[in-house]
Amino acid sequence: MVYPNIRNLREDHDLRQKEVAAVLNVSQNTYSQYENGVIELTAPNLVKLADLYSVSVDYLLGRTKNPDVLH
DSSP states (O other): OOOOOOHHHHHHTOOOOOHHHHHHTTTHHHHHHHHHHHSOOOHHHHHHHHHTOOOOOOHTTTTTTTOOOOO
């Protein structure tokens, strides 16, 4: 599965793959594979990324263009 927004969010926040990988407790190579759609993100890591960027999981998955988290 391709995650269309995770690379853009990382770049918008001036983060390197290695820094985001550390948040997810994975290697930089694993994170790179997430960005390129080679392997799928786990649900816990999707939540970590959503929290890191203050966006919804649906936005990370490309299911909505609205990044706002619904409460």
